[in-house]
Amino acid sequence: MKNILAMILAGGRVDELSVLTLYRPKSALPFGGLYRVIDFPLSNLEHSGIEKVGVLSQYRSDSLLRHIGSGAAWDMVGSRRGIHLLPPMKGTVSSDWYKGTADAVYQNKDFIFRNQPDYVLVLSGDHVYKMDYSEMLAFHQSMKADVTVAFVRPDDHGMERFGQGVMEEGGEQGGRLLRYVEKPSQPISEWASMTIYLFNADALHFVLDEMMKPPSTEHFGRDILPVLLDRKRVFGYKFHGPWEYSRTIDEYWAANMSLLQDRPALDIDRWQVRTNLDNERVRDRAPAVIGAGALVRNSRIHHGCVVEGTVINSILFPGVTVAAGSTVKDSILFYDTRIAAHARVTKVITDVEVTIGAQAVVGGARRPGANKEYPDLLSSGITLIGRNTVIPVRAQIGANCIIYPNKGEEDFSEKIIAGGRTLK
Amino acid sequence: MRQTVAFLLAGGVGSRLNILGWMRAKPAVPFGGCYRLIDFTMSNAMHSGVQQIGILTQYRPYSLMGHIGSGEAWDLIGRRRCAKILPPSTGREDFDWYRGTADAVAQNLDFAVRYGAQRVLILSGDHIYKMDYAAMVEFHKQKKAAITIAMMRVAWEETHHFGIAQVDDEQRITAWEEKPAKAKSNLASMGVYVIDFEFLEKSLAGRRGHDFGKNIINDAIGVAPVYAYLFSGYWADVGTLKAYWQTNMDILTPGSGLNLPEWGVRTNIDDEGSLGDRPPAVVAPSAKIQNALISAGCVIEGAVLNSVLSPGVHVAAGAVVRDAVIMHDVRIGAKAEVSSVIADKGVVFGPACRVGGPGPSEQPNEKYPDHLYSGLTLVGKKAVVPERIKIFRNSIVEPHTTPLSYGEYKPREGAYIRGALPSEGKALGRPSSR
Numbered sequence: 001m002k003n004i005l006a007m008i009l010a011g012g013r014v015d016e017l018s019v020l021t022l023y024r025p026k027s028a029l030p031f032g033g034l035y036r037v038i039d040f041p042l043s044n045l046e047h048s049g050i051e052k053v054g055v056l057s058q059y060r061s062d063s064l065l066r067h068i069g070s071g072a073a074w075d076m077v078g079s080r081r082g083i084h085l086l087p088p089m090k091g092t093v094s095s096d097w098y099k100g101t102a103d104a105v106y107q108n109k110d111f112i113f114r115n116q117p118d119y120v121l122v123l124s125g126d127h128v129y130k131m132d133y134s135e136m137l138a139f140h141q142s143m144k145a146d147v148t149v150a151f152v153r154p155d156d157h158g159m160e161r162f163g164q165g166v167m168e169e170g171g172e173q174g175g176r177l178l179r180y181v182e183k184p185s186q187p188i189s190e191w192a193s194m195t196i197y198l199f200n201a202d203a204l205h206f207v208l209d210e211m212m213k214p215p216s217t218e219h220f221g222r223d224i225l226p227v228l229l230d231r232k233r234v235f236g237y238k239f240h241g242p243w244e245y246s247r248t249i250d251e252y253w254a255a256n257m258s259l260l261q262d263r264p265a266l267d268i269d270r271w272q273v274r275t276n277l278d279n280e281r282v283r284d285r286a287p288a289v290i291g292a293g294a295l296v297r298n299s300r301i302h303h304g305c306v307v308e309g310t311v312i313n314s315i316l317f318p319g320v321t322v323a324a325g326s327t328v329k330d331s332i333l334f335y336d337t338r339i340a341a342h343a344r345v346t347k348v349i350t351d352v353e354v355t356i357g358a359q360a361v362v363g364g365a366r367r368p369g370a371n372k373e374y375p376d377l378l379s380s381g382i383t384l385i386g387r388n389t390v391i392p393v394r395a396q397i398g399a400n401c402i403i404y405p406n407k408g409e410e411d412f413s414e415k416i417i418a419g420g421r422t423l424k
Numbered sequence: 425m426r427q428t429v430a431f432l433l434a435g436g437v438g439s440r441l442n443i444l445g446w447m448r449a450k451p452a453v454p455f456g457g458c459y460r461l462i463d464f465t466m467s468n469a470m471h472s473g474v475q476q477i478g479i480l481t482q483y484r485p486y487s488l489m490g491h492i493g494s495g496e497a498w499d500l501i502g503r504r505r506c507a508k509i510l511p512p513s514t515g516r517e518d519f520d521w522y523r524g525t526a527d528a529v530a531q532n533l534d535f536a537v538r539y540g541a542q543r544v545l546i547l548s549g550d551h552i553y554k555m556d557y558a559a560m561v562e563f564h565k566q567k568k569a570a571i572t573i574a575m576m577r578v579a580w581e582e583t584h585h586f587g588i589a590q591v592d593d594e595q596r597i598t599a600w601e602e603k604p605a606k607a608k609s610n611l612a613s614m615g616v617y618v619i620d621f622e623f624l625e626k627s628l629a630g631r632r633g634h635d636f637g638k639n640i641i642n643d644a645i646g647v648a649p650v651y652a653y654l655f656s657g658y659w660a661d662v663g664t665l666k667a668y669w670q671t672n673m674d675i676l677t678p679g680s681g682l683n684l685p686e687w688g689v690r691t692n693i694d695d696e697g698s699l700g701d702r703p704p705a706v707v708a709p710s711a712k713i714q715n716a717l718i719s720a721g722c723v724i725e726g727a728v729l730n731s732v733l734s735p736g737v738h739v740a741a742g743a744v745v746r747d748a749v750i751m752h753d754v755r756i757g758a759k760a761e762v763s764s765v766i767a768d769k770g771v772v773f774g775p776a777c778r779v780g781g782p783g784p785s786e787q788p789n790e791k792y793p794d795h796l797y798s799g800l801t802l803v804g805k806k807a808v809v810p811e812r813i814k815i816f817r818n819s820i821v822e823p824h825t826t827p828l829s830y831g832e833y834k835p836r837e838g839a840y841i842r843g844a845l846p847s848e849g850k851a852l853g854r855p856s857s858r
Binding site for chain 2: 273287288315
């Protein structure tokens with residue numbers, strides 16, 4: 001097998017995810033009742049036989065570092081395997097922070113070429129999907145391409161958020177990339193870039209040595225690709241599986257909830273996704289206990305959960321407890337959330353170690369008004385509770401509310417937070 | 425706990441667990457959803473600060489070796505910490521296999537010497553309990569004892585299974601009987617001993633017998649200071665099928681004393697060797713779950729009541745699982761009814777089959793009446809139970825049986841369903857005689 005090095009861009013925060021990405025980059029966001037988003041690209045790499053990986057971290061990387069650990073979870077330890085975390089460094093000429101995809105790769109040029117790769121695969125750590133990169137590599141090789149970019153047809157709106165490519169027609173798997181525009185206001189194609197780039201080593205050398213002109217070149221999509229089309233053999237590769245962008249609260253919530261459907265497109269039960277079970281002590285937790293008075297329907301639960309109350313249409317990460325008499329509906333509860341007795345939780349996302357006090361009522365409204373401070377982020381009726389916050393006993397929190405992390409009893413001057421309000 | 429080296433006696437055959445123990449040593453028998461019996465002792469050792477533990481195996485150690493792995497699951501890895509499997513090795517004479525518990529330790533004293541042990545902690549791998557061995561070692565040191573034995577009060581009718589001691593006001597043991605027919609006390613040994621290293625070396629050197637209870641302890645009473653350390657928590661010996669099932673049910677009984685979420689038991693899940701990690705359990709809209717333990721990777725579409733489910737169990741719509749212990753990756757077909765059953769890994773219950781039933785039965789198992797008489801039904805590893813078949817209480821279905829194994833089968837209580845080929849039993853470790 002040829003020597004392939006993967007570089008995962010995993011440092012981005014994504015402002016639209018609000019309090020969920022205050023303390024972690026998007027790539028470290030919990031997903032699907034057990035995983036972190038970066039588990040998906042890492043498992044894809046493992047299953048594709050790519051065992052040398054650099055992870056470019058930047059924003060609040062502690063959570064990501066802990067999760068990746070030694071890399072053993074993805075079998076990436078050994079003398080010729082490994083995951084290397086590459087935080088930004090202070091350079092002599094260029095400045096320290098990564099300013100974009102191309103800049104991040106540029107700053108790690110030494111790391112890349114020290115590994116003497118034949119190919120370099122640049123990925124985003126922010127997306128949920130299953131893909132065999134070796135098929136993309138086979139396409140790349142058979143086309144004698146210098147660079148191949150993966151494209152997908154997103155099934156919903158928001159095309160203006162993606163880079164778009166026009167490929168030569170006729171190729172089932174893809175074709176020569178004829179035109180590429182980053183986030184056009186008018187769509188030029190139905191094919192959106194997945195920000196997966198496969199470079200021949202020579203082509204990457206060319207890009208980094210000849211085309212990078214810091215500080216004006218920062219992004220592959222915006223600054224490099226449109227120009228590269230005329231100078232190298234650049235191909236588009238069509239990916240047909242489900243792909244979750246999850247860049248807004250609504251998309252994130254919907255992608256998680258889609259796992260509860262009868263035959264979910266995101267078939268994580270078959271995908272053989274791996275995660276680091278040492279993180280959040282998942283491996284040390286006992287199987288879930290469903291009490292004699294509990295009612296659990298259409299939900300996902302994991303080890304360490306103790307359910308005595310009612311859980312409907314919800315996703316419970318490891319260690320969530322739901323006390324007797326309480327009801328959880330349409331919600332996503334991260335690790336170690338505690339729901340006390342007789343609380344009612346509807347359409348809520350709680351971050352790790354949140355406590356909902358007894359008899360508190362959180363979320364849920366027929367026709368909610370948008371969040372007043374962030375109407376663009378939160379208008380569909382979801383309520384967000386930041387990590388390590390304690391919602392007081394008998395408190396009432398409306399829909400579209402955002403409660404910031406680390407809030408305690410003393411931060412709630414009143415026990416009623418009306419719909420659409422934000423507690424900072 | 426420095427200078428205390430532990431030996432875990434894990435050679436038990438567990439013959440009374442019948443087909444659950446055919447292919448694995450008793451300590452490797454799955455328990456409580458995602459654990460094996462040995463995890464409870466290993467976790468106690470870890471929480472007590474034991475740093476070196478030698479695991480003495482003999483009978484079918486393969487499951488156990490994979491399970492202990494590097495010892496990392498119990499944090500027993502590092503420069504001084506370790507969990508080592510110590511298989512029997514030939515000594516100066518041919519076929520020097522272990523002849524008893526004390527003999528097993530005697531042959532591996534080097535392990536304790538290597539770590540400069542002042543005393544050894546002897547444990548067994550087949551009990552369910554939570555205990556702080558450090559407190560016991562502290563007691564042993566205070567009493568300047570040669571041997572300290574962990575003991576607890578048991579029901580008088582159980583005394584004939586145990587080593588029984590009489591003690592004075594200082595908890596010094598004044599009399600000892602091994603499995604007495606008529607006991608003078610109900611203070612029973614848990615098979616957990618702290619023994620002074622020098623004393624042990626001397627006792628083993630001039631040994632006449634090979635067993636701790638029968639020989640070493642018996643000989644020491646009145647000669648050396650032997651003390652009883654009293655334990656009074658939940659403790660279960662899961663040596664019989666009835667006890668195995670009951671102890672699993674205790675997990676589901678609030679106030680039983682067996683509280684898995686609080687005990688902090690650790691296991692090694694890497695020995696499953698799967699390509700992906702088990703996803704979160706799926707509870708479908710049609711599911712009904714009450715009073716149950718559900719592990720990762722389970723898919724529940726039917727009803728699960730008062731049952732313990734290991735990882736990867738699939739309960740199809742319309743199926744009912746009641747009062748059952750169901751191990752890894754068992755599939756229960758649509759409209760199947762499974763009650764008061766212990767099903768080993770990978771069993772497939774065909775659609776609409778009816779296996780087991782509630783309550784006791786007059787008719788014990790026809791082949792193993794001593795093993796199965798309380799009304800449970802036992803289904804062996806990877807057995808395929810045909811659709812619509814009825815299997816009644818106290819029946820045993822051998823591992824790897826297929827629908828072809830039911831040629832002459834007539835549903836009855838206490839049935840024994842054999843594998844298709846007579847030679848299969850041998851390969852499966854089926855005991856040649858009871």
